[in-house]
Amino acid sequence: MLTKKEIITEAKRLKFADIGFTGAEPFASQKEYLMGRQEEYGWAEAIGLGLLSGTEPQNILTGAKSIIVVLESYFEESFPLQMERHFGRCYLDDDRVTKDKLALKIKALRKFLRENGVDSKVPFNLPHRLSAARAGLGTFGKNCLFYARRVAAESSFVFPIALVVNHEFAADEPSVSYGCPDWCRNACVAACPTRALKGDGKIDPRRCISFLTYYGGGLTPLELREPMGMYVYGCDRCQNVCPRNTPWMTMVKPLNPRVAAKAADFEISSMLHMDKQYFLEKSGRTCFTCPLMTFGAGK
Numbered sequence: 001m002l003t004k005k006e007i008i009t010e011a012k013r014l015k016f017a018d019i020g021f022t023g024a025e026p027f028a029s030q031k032e033y034l035m036g037r038q039e040e041y042g043w044a045e046a047i048g049l050g051l052l053s054g055t056e057p058q059n060i061l062t063g064a065k066s067i068i069v070v071l072e073s074y075f076e077e078s079f080p081l082q083m084e085r086h087f088g089r090c091y092l093d094d095d096r097v098t099k100d101k102l103a104l105k106i107k108a109l110r111k112f113l114r115e116n117g118v119d120s121k122v123p124f125n126l127p128h129r130l131s132a133a134r135a136g137l138g139t140f141g142k143n144c145l146f147y148a149r150r151v152a153a154e155s156s157f158v159f160p161i162a163l164v165v166n167h168e169f170a171a172d173e174p175s176v177s178y179g180c181p182d183w184c185r186n187a188c189v190a191a192c193p194t195r196a197l198k199g200d201g202k203i204d205p206r207r208c209i210s211f212l213t214y215y216g217g218g219l220t221p222l223e224l225r226e227p228m229g230m231y232v233y234g235c236d237r238c239q240n241v242c243p244r245n246t247p248w249m250t251m252v253k254p255l256n257p258r259v260a261a262k263a264a265d266f267e268i269s270s271m272l273h274m275d276k277q278y279f280l281e282k283s284g285r286t287c288f289t290c291p292l293m294t295f296g297a298g299k
């Protein structure tokens with residue numbers, strides 16, 4: 001049977017930044033958290049995201065024994081400044097539409113597992129960040145983001161992908177804790193323009209620009225439009241001001257050619273005037289959904 005070492009080697013070969021293992025026990029604390037905050041998270045159940053169901057790995061894969069968590073480091077290359085001003089970095093080169101980057105890596109890792117007798121599921125609704133912390137990959141910030149422990153200069157510019165598997169692997173030492181230094185006076189909370197962050201590691205997703213841009217139905221609520229400023233899709237303010245991110249943000253990186261090539265198409269003035277054809281030709285293939293673009297597409 002496949003060993004942890006062989007899986008780690010394959011994950012590294014596929015260029016995942018890090019990998020960890022945890023058991024498939026239920027995420028009881030997450031369930032309790034969600035149950036106690038249905039006013040803020042009830043919408044997620046209403047639209048069928050199944051976050052409560054995702055706290056029980058057996059609901060995802062019958063016979064689940066372990067969870068393998070891999071980390072994707074999405075800010076290895078730099079982005080044109082005019083793009084960073086209006087878009088969250090993690091959306092600038094994502095492949096949710098094209099499925100030609102991260103999706104291929106996940107598929108390859110699952111194929112490797114399958115060919116060695118291990119079934120896997122990659123659920124959307126499992127608590128990915130908590131899985132990653134349980135697998136010892138990093139800690140949390142008071143901005144509710146996950147910070148790597150061994151890669152990307154310990155920054156938050158990573159996202160975890162959890163694979164629930166039907167084979168038991170020894171769990172790694174958990175690292176579930178806050179990693180914020182005492183001297184940081186909650187810079188993220190002060191910087192959040194919509195007051196989504198509460199300062200105790202909790203967030204009201206209904207006020208967060210990132211949540212609003214991919215889950216908000218209809219037009220942005222009036223009281224949030226001015227605080228939202230010039231962000232069109234996503235928001236990185238609570239990451240930009242965080243001292244834990246300074247080493248990675250200030251590191252010189254090569255320019256991302258895919259994002260640089262489309263920068264002119266994402267000029268704010270062009271997007272404001274775009275029609276459906278422009279959206280489909282220029283933007284739609286590389287951006288998941290964008291309220292401004294959807295609005296334009298309806299013309």
Ligand code: SF4
Nearest residue numbers: 192208209235237238
């Ligand atoms: S992403 Fe923006 S709106 Fe959301 S919590 Fe961070 S600073 Fe606030």
Ligand code: SF4
Nearest residue numbers: 141142180184188242
């Ligand atoms: S800004 Fe300060 S409080 Fe907020 S996540 Fe970063 S270190 Fe923690």
